[in-house]
Amino acid sequence: MIKYIEGDLIKLATQYDVIAHCCNCFNTMGSGIAPQIAKAFPYAEAADNKTVKGQYRKLGKISIGHPTQMSSDPIVCNIYGQFGFNKRKEGGRDLSYVALADGLRAMVKVYTGLRFLLPQLGAGLAGGKWEFIEQLIEEIFEGEDVTVVIYKAEK
Secondary structure: OOOEEEEEHHHHHOOEEEEEEEEEEOOOOOOHHHHHHHOOOOHHHHHHHOOOOOOOHOOOEEEEEOOOOOOOOOOOEEEEEEEEOHHHHHHHOOOHHHHHHHHHHHHHHHOOOOOOEEEOOOOOOOOHHHHHHHHHHHHHHHHHHHHEEEEEOOO
């Protein structure tokens, strides 16, 4: 069962083992939570940049950013859940539910038993419907320790 908390994923991240976000296949990390992740955890952006830019077959895969051994920072999974980012300009959906589910499964397979912290991935700029994404997380993370952050800016 998903636990929910309000707050800022970046500030809460060190309390968890693994965080993740949904990203496109063009190595941009330029909008949504991605630039914040890239700034706070540069190894996540480095992992993304090691993948081939614009490669369609990245959909449903993950790249993994590992912190240094001396750090309390989390592992960061870049989940390739959308190919591009242009459909939103026309009110469309860039998110592929199938790709997101495949990426979530890959992440759980590698890191089962750890503590996961997720934003409402895919439900923001990617245009996905949270009720669908929430159901995917419930099914894929069954028996896992998963928390979803509802973003709340500090005053």
